[in-house]
Amino acid sequence: DIQMTQSPSTLSASVGDRVTITCRASQSVSSWLAWYQQKPGKAPKLLIYEASTLESGVPSRFRGSGSGTVFTLTISSLQPDDFATYSCQQYNTYPWTFGQGTKVEIK
Amino acid sequence: EVQVLESGGGSVQAGGSLRLSCAASGFIFNSYAMNWVRQAPGKGLEWVSGISGSGAGTYYTDSVKGRFTISRDNSKNTLDLQINSLRAEDTAMYYCAKGARVGGYFDYWGQGTLVTVSS
Numbered sequence: 001d002i003q004m005t006q007s008p009s010t011l012s013a014s015v016g017d018r019v020t021i022t023c024r025a026s027q028s029v030s031s032w033l034a035w036y037q038q039k040p041g042k043a044p045k046l047l048i049y050e051a052s053t054l055e056s057g058v059p060s061r062f063r064g065s066g067s068g069t070v071f072t073l074t075i076s077s078l079q080p081d082d083f084a085t086y087s088c089q090q091y092n093t094y095p096w097t098f099g100q101g102t103k104v105e106i107k
Numbered sequence: 108e109v110q111v112l113e114s115g116g117g118s119v120q121a122g123g124s125l126r127l128s129c130a131a132s133g134f135i136f137n138s139y140a141m142n143w144v145r146q147a148p149g150k151g152l153e154w155v156s157g158i159s160g161s162g163a164g165t166y167y168t169d170s171v172k173g174r175f176t177i178s179r180d181n182s183k184n185t186l187d188l189q190i191n192s193l194r195a196e197d198t199a200m201y202y203c204a205k206g207a208r209v210g211g212y213f214d215y216w217g218q219g220t221l222v223t224v225s226s
Contacts, residue, residue: 001169032210036213038152043202043218044144044152045216046212046214046215049210049212050210055214087151087152089152089213091212094166094211096157098151098152098153098154101152
């Protein structure tokens with residue numbers, strides 16, 4: 001199975017900060033990577049697919065980049081609604097696998 | 108509006124069985140793969156199983172092969188997951204997730220149904 005490792009596991013930041021989360025795959029997943037946002041008690045929400053394509057309706061402050069084994073999710077200016085857990089997912093090879101999640105909390 | 112709504116969760120003893128269901132609406136159901144993704148309490152997301160739009164292709168993560176069976180009824184726009192030989196480690200929120208048009212990511216998720224397995 002392809003292992004997905006996110007860093008950091010927890011990130012403390014303030015409103016307006018630029019935030020970057022890294023996702024590393026144990027082998028190449030090409031650009032077949034998605035990012036999700038999840039708030040406590042809620043279902044995940046798709047943010048980005050194919051590594052860098054923004055899902056419709058997602059604010060442009062979210063940006064995804066990378067290919068192969070290293071990917072990043074950047075939030076250009078953190079907003080109050082962005083405090084949540086973010087997870088990456090590879091869909092290059094079955095079984096689809098997720099990173100362990102990165103919790104973005106208020107500093 | 109796309110909607111997926113899970114049901115069927117509950118508390119069960121180890122070794123028992125449950126059948127989870129997902130009712131979908133707002134899209135052409137048989138054109139899309141459907142999936143089950145679970146999340147143990149305080150843990151990350153884990154893809155469990157997927158099924159192609161026609162139902163001809165089914166896929167499972169190793170830890171559930173032989174115990175879980177995914178199926179769909181395209182005439183009723185429903186997705187099921189039959190879970191047998193339940194273990195404590197199967198305790199989780201189970202989400203029904205719609206597959207994207209192209210690619211194995213998930214563009215719509217239900218609110219989940221909770222499965223609790225006691226030993």
